[in-house]
Amino acid sequence: MxxxxxxxxxxxxxxxxxxxxxxxxxxxxxxxxxxxxxxxxxxxxxxxxxxxxxxxxxxxxxxxxxxxxxxxxxxxxxxxxxxxxxxxxxxxxxxxxxxxxxxxxxxxxxxxxxxxxxxxxxxxxxxxxxxxxxxxxxxxxxxxxxxxTAMTVDVTGIYARIAALNNDLDKLPLPTQQVADQSQDTIDTSKLSWWQRGLVQIKKALKQIVTVRYHENGIPPLVLPNEQVFFYENLHAMLEKSMWALLHRNTEIYRDSLQQTANWIKQYCLPDSPITQSALTTLSDLEKIDINPAMPKIAATLQAFHNYFVQDENPSTPSSQGKNGVAQ
Incomplete structure (x- = not known):
């Protein structure tokens, strides 16, 4: 227990x-x-x-x-x-x-x-x-x-050709001697009587006062030495006139000036000279050039730009645009 x-x-x-x-x-x-x-x-x-x-x-x-x-x-x-x-x-x-x-x-x-x-x-x-x-x-x-396709006028080239011709104008030959007078007095006056010698002296005096020039057989008229300067100056002035007409597209003055220059050269310069013939050929070629041909117009493009800006500033409805298109 x-x-x-x-x-x-x-x-x-x-x-x-x-x-x-x-x-x-x-x-x-x-x-x-x-x-x-x-x-x-x-x-x-x-x-x-x-x-x-x-x-x-x-x-x-x-x-x-x-x-x-x-x-x-x-x-x-x-x-x-x-x-x-x-x-x-x-x-x-x-x-x-x-x-x-x-x-x-x-x-x-x-x-x-x-x-x-x-x-x-x-x-x-x-x-x-x-x-x-x-x-x-x-x-x-x-x-x-x-x-x-428009024709272009070479104004610079044409002007240069006229200027070159203008520089050579003073080289154009002119007649320097008059044709020998066949009626020139070769009579020996020592054997004439006093009244015959007096008549011969009167004839000589009249010849000094009045000069008769004959232009036969294609001989150009004589330009006296004191007149040659004026002749060349007139040619220069006429060519310069054609140059002015070229720059201002005046066809009438351009051609008239070239024709007058050619006429003076034919009238007073020796025709058989190579310089004369070359100048006349150049003038003829220049005269054939049309310095003022008809130019095309671009009015359609100008009008199209105008219409674009007007339409941009005042936009219209399609119906009004259609009406405007029909009206146009």
Missing amino acids: ETERRKMPWANIGIIFSGLAAVVLIMVFFTGYHQLLQTNQKMSEKIEVLEQSTEKLHVAQMTSEQTMQTYLNEQKQIIAQVQQHQDIWKMANAQYLVRLADAELTYENNPALALTLLKTVDDILTPLTDPKLLVLRKALAVDLAQLK
Whole structure:
């Protein structure tokens, strides 16, 4: 019995320790579970904060994208406006060049320079994409084709030829001696009576007062030495008159001056001289040149530019455009 009694306390102690261990384990479990719950709650809060931050970032990103898109749209509008202004400036510059080309044709009869100006206009219009330019480009193409076939007058070359001839006028040969007078007095007056000698002296005196010139066998009239300077000056003046007429495209004065120069040379210069023949040939060639040929007009291109700017300033409806097209 005593032995059993001694064993009972130790058994109770084991039970107590087991209970305490179980309680401790339960406490540890609940403590860990509580800490786990707290940790999960904190994680949930952090996740929620992160989600809120992510949402804010997403909203900020969307706002930034919208702002960027708005900025890009504004930039596109600005670029379009700048491009439009550049196109308007290019069109104005092209219209100015067309007017210069028209002035070259009207006042200077210079189709070569007018053609160069219109080619520059075509280069300006080529990159432009405005569909309203179609009519203008067609008119420009027609005028370009006409200018390419227009006859060009080489004013500089013609002027140089006249100037060279003018410099050689003083080399034209003139008759220097009069034809020998067949009736020249060779009578020996020593054998004549006094009244016959007096008659011979009277004849000599009359010959000194009155000179009779004969122009037979194609011999040109004699130009006295003191008159030659005036003759050459008249030729120079007539050629300079033709040069003035060339620069002013006056065909009538140009040809009349050359004809008068040729007539004087034929009348007073030695006809068999190579210098005379060369001068007459040059004058004949110059006289055949048409210094004022008919020039093509570029009125169609000018009108097309005018219509373009009027249409750009006052855009009309399709119906009114159709009416205007029929009216035209």
